[in-house]
Amino acid sequence: xxxxRALTCLMLPAILAFAGCGAGEEAADLVLLGGKIAxxxxxxxxxxxxxxxxxxxxxxxxxxxxxxxxxxxTEVIELDGALAIPGFxxxxxHYMRVGQSQLELNLMTVSNWDEVVSMVEAAVAEAEPGQxxxxxxxxxxxxxxxxEPEVDGLPYHQSLSAVSPDNPVLLTHASGHATYANARAxxxxxxxxxxxDPEGGEIVxxxxxxxxxxxxxxxxxxxxxxxxxxASPDPRRVALLAQDEAFSKGITSFHDAGAGWNTVDLWKxxxxxxxxxxxxxxxxxxxxxxxxxxxxxYRMVGYGDERLTVRAIKVSIDGALGSHGAWLLQPYDDLPSxxxxxxxxxxxxxxxARLAMEHGYQFNVHAIGDRGNRETLDIFEAAYASAGAxxxxxxxxxxxxxHPDDIPRFAEIGVIASMQGVHATSDGPWIxxxxxxxxxxxxxxxxxxxxxxxxxxxxxxxxxxxNVDPIASYYSTVSRRMADGGVLFPxxxxxxxxxxxxxxxxxxxxxxxxxxKGTLEIGKLADITVLSxxxxxxxxxxxxxxxxxxxxxxxxxxxxxxxx
Numbered sequence: 001x002x003x004x005r006a007l008t009c010l011m012l013p014a015i016l017a018f019a020g021c022g023a024g025e026e027a028a029d030l031v032l033l034g035g036k037i038a039x040x041x042x043x044x045x046x047x048x049x050x051x052x053x054x055x056x057x058x059x060x061x062x063x064x065x066x067x068x069x070x071x072x073x074t075e076v077i078e079l080d081g082a083l084a085i086p087g088f089x090x091x092x093x094h095y096m097r098v099g100q101s102q103l104e105l106n107l108m109t110v111s112n113w114d115e116v117v118s119m120v121e122a123a124v125a126e127a128e129p130g131q132x133x134x135x136x137x138x139x140x141x142x143x144x145x146x147x148e149p150e151v152d153g154l155p156y157h158q159s160l161s162a163v164s165p166d167n168p169v170l171l172t173h174a175s176g177h178a179t180y181a182n183a184r185a186x187x188x189x190x191x192x193x194x195x196x197d198p199e200g201g202e203i204v205x206x207x208x209x210x211x212x213x214x215x216x217x218x219x220x221x222x223x224x225x226x227x228x229x230x231a232s233p234d235p236r237r238v239a240l241l242a243q244d245e246a247f248s249k250g251i252t253s254f255h256d257a258g259a260g261w262n263t264v265d266l267w268k269x270x271x272x273x274x275x276x277x278x279x280x281x282x283x284x285x286x287x288x289x290x291x292x293x294x295x296x297x298y299r300m301v302g303y304g305d306e307r308l309t310v311r312a313i314k315v316s317i318d319g320a321l322g323s324h325g326a327w328l329l330q331p332y333d334d335l336p337s338x339x340x341x342x343x344x345x346x347x348x349x350x351x352x353a354r355l356a357m358e359h360g361y362q363f364n365v366h367a368i369g370d371r372g373n374r375e376t377l378d379i380f381e382a383a384y385a386s387a388g389a390x391x392x393x394x395x396x397x398x399x400x401x402x403h404p405d406d407i408p409r410f411a412e413i414g415v416i417a418s419m420q421g422v423h424a425t426s427d428g429p430w431i432x433x434x435x436x437x438x439x440x441x442x443x444x445x446x447x448x449x450x451x452x453x454x455x456x457x458x459x460x461x462x463x464x465x466x467n468v469d470p471i472a473s474y475y476s477t478v479s480r481r482m483a484d485g486g487v488l489f490p491x492x493x494x495x496x497x498x499x500x501x502x503x504x505x506x507x508x509x510x511x512x513x514x515x516x517k518g519t520l521e522i523g524k525l526a527d528i529t530v531l532s533x534x535x536x537x538x539x540x541x542x543x544x545x546x547x548x549x550x551x552x553x554x555x556x557x558x559x560x561x562x563x564x
Contacts, residue, residue, distance in 0.1 A: 027071025035079025
């Protein structure tokens with residue numbers, strides 16, 4: 001018979017072995033007991049207990065085995081049957097914007113334009129004259145009635161301007177790919193009927209050619225003068241707000257989809273002073289010239305006990321479907337005059353790919369429309385061929401609408417699909433109006449088709465486009481159920497375990513971190529999320545009821561749910 005204490009010793013790598021592994025063994029810092037611990041390893045191992053020391057997992061097994069590692073200073077969490085999983089990895093979201101969104105008007109749940117106007121009116125009543133009013137989250141396709149008058153479902157600014165004559169107002173579309181402005185904001189920015197559309201953007205106009213207040217894609221940049229002079233929140237406060245929000249949702253690692261150099265400097269300082277506890281994987285967003293100047297100096301992997309990695313670049317080749325900005329091979333069904341927008345010149349995308357190869361950076365391109373995805377795949381394929389064989393793991397962020405011919409190319413080239421489950425069910429009610437039935441069925445949110453062709457598919461939320469909650473995105477991924485009760489192309493669902501892997505080990509793979517996180521295994525980081533119910537087995541309709549009991553990063557509890 002094998003002694004359990006000896007078995008525990010055999011499970012530990014030499015670097016983490018207990019001193020003596022006998023009567024004098026060193027106690028764990030953290031022990032979880034009495035639950036279902038889904039390791040998400042290749043064999044689907046499940047245990048009831050786990051121990052961590054110095055930020056790493058040192059034991060997995062039964063309560064009897066692991067309880068022996070409890071010492072006077074050990075924090076013991078009795079799971080009482082709760083589910084523990086590898087910490088959720090947010091695969092694509094906008095970290096600072098998650099924090100910033102908590103300081104702005106939240107327009108995500110408004111039912112119509114009149115509600116937007118009412119919220120702005122209330123904010124103006126509390127603001128000083130001239131103070132900038134900002135908000136985010138409106139989406140014309142989700143309103144219960146079309147505004148009048150309107151252009152492509154977008155309202156004229158006059159009703160908004162009437163309640164905010166002295167305050168500039170800038171309201172960002174839920175996708176982040178359009179902005180709504182009132183008359184005062186457009187006046188400050190010197191925008192009128194004679195203002196030309198910038199490359200990659202569009203000022204939405206009435207039949208007389210006057211701006212109605214809506215600005216698509218790069219045209220939003222024309223409103224920068226209205227933002228100038230506005231008091232900006234302390235970026236450190238914004239970062240901590242985002243961290244609190246992420247921890248409350250069970251997120252232990254965060255792939256930030258587009259930071260500047262100054263933001264990276266802030267995060268590095270916060271790692272140094274111990275205030276940034278979440279693990280950040282940063283994608284740099286900058287011009288080719290700025291990238292060439294700074295990439296070598298900023299590259300870092302696992303800085304501060306695996307808290308900060310900078311080894312990826314982000315570019316957007318097109319916009320969003322909801323704002324008619326996604327770049328399509330054929331025009332939109334509901335806007336035949338447009339096939340979307342190419343938001344970054346292809347020459348700049350090609351040059352950025354070259355710089356990524358030169359400096360050893362991953363290259364991650366936002367591509368939503370089928371034309372945007374095809375152009376990106378072409379650029380990736382050429383870059384891979386030029387550089388020679390290698391495990392580059394370049395990613396297409398979103399990959400929402402693909403031409404059927406391009407689906408197998410992801411695996412053939414070696415491209416990761418960084419997708420967001422919740423986008424499918426959020427966009428589902430209006431996607432066929434934009435693309436038509438055939439294009440939607442063949443290539444919209446085709447997770448299963450990609451997976452069956454051998455593609456690694458990651459998950460996330462694109463917050464603050466959607467709520468950063470992984471449970472909501474997980475539910476969308478396994479159910480494909482929309483708010484109206486309908487199911488969007490059910491044959492594209494993932495299984496429960498596939499969906500969990502997309503939020504853990506697949507996301508770790510997408511950041512070259514599968515050796516240290518993404519599963520609960522001996523020697524890996526003790527990043528753990530504890531959930532109130534078993535999302536792998538509970539009735540599907542109950543998945544959204546799941547609460548986060550605890551979030552653990554490096555063996556330290558950074559969040560406890562209500563009553564814990």
